[in-house]
Every structure is written in structure tokens, then in C-alpha cells.
Amino acid sequence: MTTPTTYAWEISAHDLAVRVGRRRMAVDGVTLTMGRGVHGLLGPNGAGKTTLIRTLATVLRPTSGTLTLLGGLDLRELRRRIGYLPQEFGYYRRFTVREFVEYMAWLKEMPSRDIPAAVQRAVERVGLADRADDRLKTLSGGMVRRAGIAQAIVNDPEVLLLDEPTAGLDPAQRMRFRELLVELGTDACVIVSTHLVEDVATACTDVVLLADGKLVFQGTPAQLAAAGTDGHAGDSSIERGYTALLATPKRQGSW
């Protein structure tokens, strides 16, 4: 990934709005830019994280506003450079890990001579090499997630979108995954939506906070931590910053 780019930001959105269903604006007037690095997408449930990621994955069309990915390529060329792991990650139970990742590589229009090696590399990066020829239905939930991450990175994407990738991973796997994130973030624009604030603290170079479809905050994890005071709810400085920016009052027993 050494070719010079002709654009300033991998992702640039201006006043982006996406309607879901008839009325609800799940993403409402978001303006942001993202470059290489790992961007953590935080926000309460229903904040519009999944809708934003789907829009970035080009499967949803923005209702209004402009979205420019990789300087504006045509859809097909753009999708070849995107990796996407949806939140509801569906897979074919009878496929082996290798067959599944190979099939995804085929769907991503990779040259067929590159596919076996790329698949092997992706599977090794997520630590599934020893299970590569096992059927997906025999794998544990965490392994299936890792197979999902493998299919997302198989085409060496320039924009990598991961919607709740750490769900179902045990603590050791999460740590390994964060290392992988940091590694991927050096030459790609990685966007990770998560509920786990510690994922953000350790792996992300940048935090984007959404609430009710609106952008509340974009900055470094340190800036997020600085927003909180001891008076805010949370176990870590980043959690306190999170609650401070969302302005949720500290109440006992409320959700």
C-alpha cells in the first residue's frame, strides 16, 4: 500500500442523512472525515452505528448529504477495496472456513490466482489456520466471528468496516484482536463499532461518538477521557468521558 493517494481522507461525509423505514432518520446530519488508522464508533443502542456502517459499506443509499469514499470511485471498483463484517453475521454452515473465505474472495472479484494465498494469509492472521478445513458449524461462536474477520480482510481492504467484531470473543481473543486492529490500522482506514469502551482505549487512534443519529464527538481517546469528571458515571476515564458527552445523569438502577 505504497502508491500515493489522490484524496485527503479515505472517508469524508458531509451532512449525511440516512432514513431507515418510513420516517426515522437513523443517521441525521453527520459531517466527518476519517483517514488511515483505527476509528472506534461508540454510542448507545439505536444511536445509528449500524446504519452508518452499512452506509459506508455502500449497501444503504444516503437519503441526503454527500459521502465520498476513497476519493470517489465507481461502486464496483470501490467495493473491491472495502472489507465488511456485518453485525448479524450470517454464514453457510456446511462450508469450511477456507471455502467460505474463498467464496467471499470470489464475490470480491479477486484474481483467482491470488485467492488461495490470500485466503491462507487471512485465516492465519485471525489464528484459524489449524481449523481452516473444518466446517463452520463445528466452530465455536468466537471462531465463527474470527472467520468473519478473515473474510473481511481477505482482499486487503483500504476501508475496513467491522460492526461489533468483538462480540463473542473471550478476553484473550479480544486482546489478540486489538493487536490485529492496530496492525491493520497502519495502512487502512478501519472503523470498528463497539460497546466495549476498553476496545477503544487500547486499539483506536480516533473515537467517533454517535447519539440519536447525530455526531456528538470526534477526537482521540485522550480527548474523550478528558471530557469526563469524577462526577460522571463510569469505571474508567474513557467511560466517564462517554457518559459526560452523552449527558446521561448518574442514577441508580436506570438503563
Add this chain to the structure above:
Amino acid sequence: MTAHHPGEQLLLRYARGDENIPADELWAVESHLETCAACRGRLAPEPVADAVWLELAPLLDHTPQMTPARPWRRRLAAWVSPSAGPWLAMILLVTFVAVLLDRITSLTPGDVSLVLLVAPVLPVLGVAASWGRALDPAYELAAATPRAGLPLVLRRTAAVLAVVVPSLLAAGWSTGASLAQWLLPCLAFTAGTLALGGLVGVTRAAITLIAVWAVAIVAPTVALSRTSVAFAPAAIPVWAAALALGLLVIALRRTAFTRLRANR
């Protein structure tokens, strides 16, 4: 370059990626190699390759090797949606049962051909299984790839028709239904599913078309126990027009299949 050529030992250590070479020596070897073809040639011969291989060989035993995935599966998945397999089997079964029932009831006069009644519904199910959200678990993954779009949808539809049409051909031959009676409704419903699917989503389109078929054709036919006008020779131009309309709408809405809306 008239400079000193690096010694055999140093070159060997360099080739192995020895981390203990002092930085200045490493730099000197590297820049020398860039300009000196003779020394690059010295790197290539077997002793070096042997040395590298010697270190790799023990690792290879416990590194899982790339085994080729079953090639038939890759070739098959390029046409048949991986989720459609069980549905295609079901289509064959339904056709078989319809033929069987036709055979039994044909002993009584004034009968209705069950094969004709199921013919348009079968490909609709197959198409829904290939692109619909309800039946394809990995719909969202596929929808975000560059290959998603009308060409892939048509490939998968062709695979469904490749199963449906021959099985109905056999069924029609054994029950005596004429080709035009079932083939045109079958193709018109297939095109209709995709055309409507581009507008409201394939799953919804399939449910709508099957419901319309059941209410408008199947129910009256069964209730009155006589073959509907839809199968009369006079209806053939109507079916042909419906097919043409469906194809036209598909062509106009061809970009719809690159978005998630088309899976609904």
C-alpha cells in the same frame, strides 16, 4: 563498483536475516547488492537456499498447509446460491409429488393438473432462496461485494431455472400438459419476482406473487374443479406480455440489486 565484495559468511548471515549484523555492515551489504549483480548471483545458489530450507523444514511439519478447497464447491457456488441447495431439492420433490397426485386423480374425469398449478410457484421459491433475506443467511455479506448486482442475480436465477425447467419438462411429459401451458407462466413469475424484487425486495415480492397466485388461480381452480382460463391457449399472449414487462422492469431497475433493499 570496484568496492570489496562481502565475504561468504557475511552474505550467508545476511541471507538468513541475521539480526546481529552491525547496522553499518548491513547497510553496506545491502547497498552493495543493489549495484553488484555478481554478488546477487552469489546469493542465489543452492547453499543459501539449502540453509534457508534447513531452517524452514522443521516448521513446515506443524504449519497447516494450503489444501485446495473442494473445487466443485467453488465452481458450483459461482452459479448456485449456497443457501438454495435444500430449496432446489424441495422443488424436485414437489414436482414429483405433483406428478404422482396427477396420476392418481387423472382416473376421475374433470380433473385439474397439479403440475400446472405449482409450475409458476417453484422458481419463485428458488429465487427467494437465492437472494432473499429470509432464506439466505449471508445476504448482507454478498450484497456488499462488487459482484452483487443483476449479473449475479441472473446467474443464480439461471441455476434455479436449470433445475425447475427440466423437472417440469419431465413432469409435463408424463402428465400430458403442453409446454406453453406451464413454461410461460413459470418464466413470467420468475421475471415478475425479480422485477418486483428490485422495487420492494425479493422476499416480499415472492410472498406477494405466491399469495396472488394462490388466491386468483389456485383457489378458484380447486373450488370449481376446472382448469382456469389462465391455462387456456388464449392466455398465452397475456403471459408473454407479462414476461416482457417483467424483463423490461428488471432492465430499468438493474442497479437496485447492489443495495440491501433488494434482499428484503
